[in-house]
Each structure stands twice: as structure tokens, then as C-alpha cells.
Amino acid sequence: MSKATIMAVVNQKGGTGKTTTCENLGIGLANEGKRVLLVDTDPQASLTIALGHPRPDELPVTLTDRMAKVIQDQPVEPKEGILSHEEGVDLIPANITLSGMEVALVNAMSRETILRQVLEPLKNQYDFILLDCMPSLGMLTVNALAASDQVLIPVQANYLSAKGLEQLLQTVNKVKRQINPKLKVEGILLTMVDFRTNFAKEISTLIRDTYGSKLKVFEADIPRSVRAAEISAEGVSIFKHDPGGKVADAYRSLTKEVLTNAEKKRKHQLDQLR
Ligand code: ADP
Ligand code: MG
Numbered sequence: 001m002s003k004a005t006i007m008a009v010v011n012q013k014g015g016t017g018k019t020t021t022c023e024n025l026g027i028g029l030a031n032e033g034k035r036v037l038l039v040d041t042d043p044q045a046s047l048t049i050a051l052g053h054p055r056p057d058e059l060p061v062t063l064t065d066r067m068a069k070v071i072q073d074q075p076v077e078p079k080e081g082i083l084s085h086e087e088g089v090d091l092i093p094a095n096i097t098l099s100g101m102e103v104a105l106v107n108a109m110s111r112e113t114i115l116r117q118v119l120e121p122l123k124n125q126y127d128f129i130l131l132d133c134m135p136s137l138g139m140l141t142v143n144a145l146a147a148s149d150q151v152l153i154p155v156q157a158n159y160l161s162a163k164g165l166e167q168l169l170q171t172v173n174k175v176k177r178q179i180n181p182k183l184k185v186e187g188i189l190l191t192m193v194d195f196r197t198n199f200a201k202e203i204s205t206l207i208r209d210t211y212g213s214k215l216k217v218f219e220a221d222i223p224r225s226v227r228a229a230e231i232s233a234e235g236v237s238i239f240k241h242d243p244g245g246k247v248a249d250a251y252r253s254l255t256k257e258v259l260t261n262a263e264k265k266r267k268h269q270l271d272q273l274r
Helices: 018-031 046-050 063-071 097-105 111-125 139-147 162-178 198-211 226-234 246-273
Strands: 005-009 036-040 089-092 128-132 150-156 184-191
Touching: 005 018, 005 139, 018 036, 018 046, 018 089, 018 128, 018 150, 018 184, 018 226, 018 246, 036 046, 036 111, 046 226, 063 097, 063 111, 097 139, 111 128, 111 139, 139 162, 150 162, 162 184, 184 198, 184 246
Parallel strands: 005 128, 005 150, 036 089, 036 128, 150 184
Antiparallel strands: none
């Protein structure tokens, strides 16, 4: 059986749509019949909350415990700390204890690859593992990049920081060179696009012109809509909350793009084996 594709959803800026994208791309992939694990790697636990756990600090087992066991070389039960969501995805939740883990990592052996070791035994059970990253380029984000095959970068169209993106790409390249040679930027995703303004359209064009030759910019732009902002309190995805809306449409298109690219890659790998 094939192993999971691991994708980190990363941007060191907060509020760019990382968590919303993780949730809805993940559930979008599950709706297409894929086995999906979502991993909350942010001590703020927004993804955990959005998936129906409003008080993450009361969860008995989280990502922190799995990482601690890897650091201490202790065995982990296969299902330990994995929650299942009604829309067909699994979740390794986070809570505030993960911020202590970020500190503990500094002195751990193989500190950049603890998360990779956490995910290794789970790769056979899933088609996609999506990592929701925190808004920084610290140890937890480096761990996410070291564990991943692909990076998806949500960018809030109106607040593109070219400098921020440069810095992020430098970190990705450094992890690629030093720790994880297979790491690739899958694409930039424009989020919270306000299609009513010409400005948003200009930004969208500008980003495609500037980065389109070097990096893929997903064709699906995610529109700004209050419907998307509502879901974190509902514990369900946009597909359940507003299935006929434009945000659901956009995340469906993104899901198709991700699947098409994965299929292309698989064919390419098969061709190389022949
Ligand atoms: P990040 O994880 O990068 O911090 P979030 O996904 O949490 O970003 O999104 C930041 C805020 O914007 C949240 O309050 C979220 O509900 C809201 N939001 C996300 N996507 C959209 C969208 N397409 N339209 C409107 N609001 C959105
Ligand atoms: Mg977030």
C-alpha cells in the first residue's frame, strides 16, 4: 500500500487562512474518498477547536504526548491520542502544553525530526497527512517542514508581504538542503480574496506575475466570506456549514488541484521505475 503524502500548511504570519485551509482541504480530500489525518502543530490549538474541541486544554492526550514519547524513546500505542471527526478525518490535537514542547525540543537529540518520527508509523494508514503550523518559523515549524513532502503557503491576498514570503522560502530551502531533500513547495494559495474589489484582482494578478514562473500559484482563489469565519465555532467544515456557497466551491476546486498534482507525481514516479 502506498504511503501518505505529508503536507505542511505554513506561513509565519498569523491570520492568513492556514487553519481554515487545513480543515477544509483535509475534509475535502476525505470527501473524495482519501484517508486523511490532520495534525495540529500550533499550541494555540485553533484546528483542534475548529474540529469540535472547544476546550483543548482538557484533552487528556495530544501531540505533545506523542512527541514526548519519541524524545524519551518510549513506545506509542497506534491509536493513542487520535480523535475522529464526523466528516471522516482523523485528528491529532494540540493544546497549550505544546509550547513547552517547543522549548524541550532545543535540547532533544535529533530535535528537528521528532515530528517526522511521530508520523513515520502512521504513514501506512493514510493517503494524506496535513500539518497545521503555528505563525512562526521556530522549532515546531522546522519539525513540520522536516516531516513533509510538500508545503502549501496560504497568503492573504490583500496583505502580501514579499519580504515575509522570501524569508519563508529561505527557511524551506534550508530545511530542504540540510534535513529533508524531498521537500517541495506545492503552491501558494490566495485566501480571503475580496472579488468585489479591483484591488484584490490586481493583487492576484501581481502575485501570479511575480511568483508564477518560480512557484505554482493554485488556480483556486479562496474568496472572503463571513460563512468561512463562522465554521470555527460550529465544529464542522464549510462543506457541511454552507455546501452551496462560494467558499465550499473554492475548497472543492483546491482539493481537485491537489489530487490532480498527486496523481501526476505518482505517474511520474511509476514511469521512472520502468
Ligand atoms: P491562520 O491559521 O493562518 O492564523 P485562520 O485560518 O485561523 O488563519 O484564519 C484567520 C481568521 O480569518 C479566522 O478568524 C478565520 O475564521 C477567518 N477566515 C479564514 N478564511 C476566511 C475566508 N475565506 N473568509 C473570511 N474569513 C476567513
Ligand atoms: Mg492557525
